[in-house]
Amino acid sequence: MNLPYAEPYKIKMVEPMYPSTRAEREAWLKEAHYNLFNLKSQQVFIDLLTDSGTGAMSQEQWSALMSGDESYAGSRSFEQLKKVITTLTGFPYILPTHQGRAAENVLFSVMVKEGDVVPGNAHFDTTKGHIEFRKASAYDCTIDEAADTTLYHSFKGNLDISKLENVVEIYGKERIPMIIVTVTCNSTGGQPVSMENLKAVRNLADRHGLPVIFDSARFAENAYFIKTREKGYENHSIREIVKEMFSLADGMTMSSKKDGIVNMGGFIALKSQALYRETSTFNIMFEGYITYGGMSGRDMAALARGLEEATTFEFLESRISQVHYLGELLREAEIPVQEPFGGHAIFVDATRFLTNVPREEFIAQTLAVELYLESGVRAVEIGTLLADRDPETRENRYPRLELLRLAIPRRVYTRNHMDYVAIALINIFQRRKQITSGYKINYEAPIMRHFTVELEKI
Numbered sequence: 001m002n003l004p005y006a007e008p009y010k011i012k013m014v015e016p017m018y019p020s021t022r023a024e025r026e027a028w029l030k031e032a033h034y035n036l037f038n039l040k041s042q043q044v045f046i047d048l049l050t051d052s053g054t055g056a057m058s059q060e061q062w063s064a065l066m067s068g069d070e071s072y073a074g075s076r077s078f079e080q081l082k083k084v085i086t087t088l089t090g091f092p093y094i095l096p097t098h099q100g101r102a103a104e105n106v107l108f109s110v111m112v113k114e115g116d117v118v119p120g121n122a123h124f125d126t127t128k129g130h131i132e133f134r135k136a137s138a139y140d141c142t143i144d145e146a147a148d149t150t151l152y153h154s155f156k157g158n159l160d161i162s163k164l165e166n167v168v169e170i171y172g173k174e175r176i177p178m179i180i181v182t183v184t185c186n187s188t189g190g191q192p193v194s195m196e197n198l199k200a201v202r203n204l205a206d207r208h209g210l211p212v213i214f215d216s217a218r219f220a221e222n223a224y225f226i227k228t229r230e231k232g233y234e235n236h237s238i239r240e241i242v243k244e245m246f247s248l249a250d251g252m253t254m255s256s257k258k259d260g261i262v263n264m265g266g267f268i269a270l271k272s273q274a275l276y277r278e279t280s281t282f283n284i285m286f287e288g289y290i291t292y293g294g295m296s297g298r299d300m301a302a303l304a305r306g307l308e309e310a311t312t313f314e315f316l317e318s319r320i321s322q323v324h325y326l327g328e329l330l331r332e333a334e335i336p337v338q339e340p341f342g343g344h345a346i347f348v349d350a351t352r353f354l355t356n357v358p359r360e361e362f363i364a365q366t367l368a369v370e371l372y373l374e375s376g377v378r379a380v381e382i383g384t385l386l387a388d389r390d391p392e393t394r395e396n397r398y399p400r401l402e403l404l405r406l407a408i409p410r411r412v413y414t415r416n417h418m419d420y421v422a423i424a425l426i427n428i429f430q431r432r433k434q435i436t437s438g439y440k441i442n443y444e445a446p447i448m449r450h451f452t453v454e455l456e457k458i
Contacts, residue, residue: 003163003166004177005321007318008314008315008318009058009318009411011086012059014064016044017045017046018043018045019045019376020043020045020142020376022373022374023345024043025043025372025373025376026373027042028040028062028110029369029373031370032453033442033443033453033455033456034365034369034439034455034456034457035239035452035453035455036049036134036368036369036372036378036380037049037450037451037452038452039372039378040182040307043375043376043377043451044222044372044376044377044378046315046375046376046377046378046413046417046420046421047377047378047409048345048378048379048380048405048406048407048409049345049378049379049380049407050099050379050380050407051258051345051407051408051409051410052100052217052255052258052407053099053257053262053264054255054257054263054409054410054412055261055262055263055409055410055411055412056409056410056411056412057261057262057263057306058261058305058306058411059304060095060240060305060308060309061261061302061305061306061309063264064298064301064302064305065298065299065301065302065303066298067298067301068296068297068298068299068300068301068302069174069297069301070296070297070298071297072289072292073289073291074291075207075291075292075300076297077297077298077300077301077449078174078291078292078297078300078381079306080300080301080304081094081096081267081300081301081303081304082094082248083304083309084304084307084308085267085269085293086269088239088242088243088246088307088311089242089243089246089252089269090246090247091246091251091252091269091270091271091283092271092273093269093270093271093272093273093275093276094267094268094269095267095268095269095270095276095279095280095287095290095293096265096266096267096281096287096288096291096292096293096294096295096300097256097265097266097267097268097283097287097293097294097295098264098265098266098287098293098294098295099255099256099264099265099266100215100217100253100254100255100256100266100292101124101126101130101255101266101269101292102266102286102287103128103253103254103255103266103267104126104127104130104215105130105254105282105286105390106268106279106282106283106286106287107213107251107253107268107279108130108131108134109279109282109286110275110278110279110282111178111211111213111275112130112131112134112136112146112178113134113136113177114135114136115122115135115175116131116136116137116175116176116177117136117137117139117167117171117175117176118131118137118139118176118177118178118179118180119138119139119140119141119159119163119164119167119176119179119180120138120139120140120141120159120180120181120182120215120369121140121141121142121157121158121159121180121181121182121185121188121193122140122142122146122157122181122182122185122186122187122188123138123140123187123215124182124186124187124215125183125386125388125448125450126143126448127180127182127334128213128342128388129169129388129447129448132391132447133253133280133447136177138148140169141159141160141163141164141167142156142158142159142160142185142188143156143158143159143160144160144423146158146185146188146189146191146193146401147188147401148201148401149189149336149337149338149339149347149349149352149401150336150339151339152268152339152340153340154190154192154194154225154229154230155188155191155192155193155194155197155225155230155339155352156185156188156191156338156340157182157183157184157185157188157191157192157193157222158193158194158197159179159181159193159197159200159201161197161201163181164201164204165204167441168204168208168210173208173209173210174403176208176210177211177230178210178211178212178213178250179201179204179205179210179211179212179213180213180214180215181201181212181213181214181215181249181302182214182215182217183198183214183215183216183218183219183222183245184218184221184222184226184342184343184344184440185223185255186217186218186344186382187343187382187399187401188338188401189342189345189347189401189403190218190323190341190342190344190345190347191338191342192221192222192225192226192229192342193222194226194229194230194242194341195226195230195231195233195241195245196425198245198248199248201248202249211250211251212248212249212250212443213249213250213253214245214246214249214251214253215252215253216251216252216253216254216259217257217258217259218258218343219242219245219246219346220242220257220259220310220311221259221316221319221320221343221344222245222343223238223241223242223245223311223316224238224313224316224317224320224343225343226241226245237313238312238313238316239311239343240272242311250270250271250272250275251268251269251270251271251272251275252268252269252270252284253266253267253268254267254268254269256268256303256306258308258344259307259310260303260306260307260310260408261306261309261310261410261411262299262302262303262306263299263302264295264299265295265299265303272385297319298408305379307314309373317364319343319410319411320343320406322408322413322415322418323341323342323343323344323346323408324341325415325418326346326406326408326421326422327339327341327346329418329419329422330346330348330422330425330426332430333422333425333426334351334429335348335425335426335429336348336353337349338401338403344407344408345405345407346405346406346408346409347382347401347403347404347405347407348367348403348404348405348406348425349402349403350363350364350366350367350381350383350402350403350404351363351402352366352402353429353432354366354367354432354435355433356432356433356436357435357436357437358437358438358439359384359398359402360396361437361438361439361440362381362384362385362439362455363383363384363402363438363458364381364382364383364384364385364402364403364404365380365381365383365384365385365438365439366435366437366438366439367404367428368380368381369439370428370435371404371424371425371428374424374427374428375420375421375424375427377420377421377424379406379407380407381403381404381405381407381450382401382403382404382405383398383399383401383402384397384398384399384402385445385449385450385453386399386450387399388447388448388449388450389449406421437457437458438458439455439456439457439458440455440456440458441453441454441455441456442454442455442456
């Protein structure tokens with residue numbers, strides 16, 4: 001008999017969780033204006049809102065915290081972090097930031113101006129927000145297969161090269177400051193980009209003289225899928241694949257709170273010294289000096305170790321196996337999910353789940369509220385609320401996919417917790433036809449509204 005799978009780590013510390021009653025959750029949700037971001041952490045039983053900054057650090061990372069050098073300039077911890085990043089990516093110029101959106105803010109302050117067009121594969125919320133804040137436009141060039149959750153495609157994060165060519169032809173390279181490639185692509189369901197596609201993007205960029213920037217929050221997970229799904233890479237190590245991936249880019253932004261396995265941090269890494277020098281000015285203005293940039297020395301030390309751990313096959317196999325375990329439970333119950341399963345989360349196709357809720361009433365948000373009421377599990381809407389309004393018409397943008405994201409924190413929950421989440425969704429699925437209405441907006445911010453929106457039940 002084959003031995004069953006077992007997680008390659010032991011639990012050394014535990015944090016209590018409060019299993020609330022439905023009556024309590026109903027009251028808390030009303031106080032939160034039906035926005036799950038407004039809930040207090042103690043009101044949540046299993047928190048799948050995000051995998052960003054919510055992972056559990058290893059004993060080696062906790063040990064690294066004690067060695068942090070808090071020097072304002074020239075920190076030893078920065079040198080350690082820089083060495084690890086350069087070894088993994090090949091980029092020689094590194095700027096720390098306090099998180100990923102700060103890295104975008106700093107880099108885009110140099111590269112993006114009013115009237116620009118930034119093509120990419122389904123830019124995520126902060127990326128699109130920073131582009132549109134500068135009165136530029138984000139243009140989605142994801143392959144069409146990504147919008148069909150029933151279709152198996154190994155790399156649904158891929159960019160459609162013909163769409164990219166079309167953007168260049170229509171707008172001209174003068175209006176395109178960069179091509180952004182998100183690895184893995186969050187908005188299509190944590191879906192990876194193939195090495196073949198990265199090479200095709202690089203080839204197009206070289207022909208037109210355009211820089212390529214990777215949004216790299218989950219770069220290690222992307223490398224895992226290249227190793228396990230793309231022919232010719234099965235015998236390559238994760239770090240070999242990572243090095244080849246980044247050789248096809250001119251720079252990267254990183255939210256270290258994902259594949260860095262830390263609670264706070266980010267960075268920019270670049271090939272060009274000239275771009276680095278320009279970007280340094282904004283990093284000093286917005287973040288801090290160039291050798292700490294909004295991060296403490298101890299956090300840089302923990303991040304250096306976290307990046308090394310995240311780029312091992314053993315860690316990635318454990319992490320992604322847990323995500324896929326939840327996906328299999330839902331698929332067996334015939335709950336519609338994005339297939340194949342992604343790296344950091346399972347994405348439920350809310351449109352196919354709640355067929356009686358009008359799209360104007362925020363289908364995925366309705367499902368997220370139902371899941372919390374049923375079980376105390378907090379997930380997040382990746383749909384119309386997140387898609388925000390068109391900057392010109394101020395009309396709601398309705399994305400091709402209306403998804404409920406179940407983001408799994410790294411090394412935090414057990415398989416029993418995944419069973420609990422699955423049964424909660426199955427219970428809702430069995431009564432889904434009774435759910436016929438959703439929510440309307442009472443208050444929204446002018447940009448990235450989903451974080452602070454206030455809703456009312458219809």
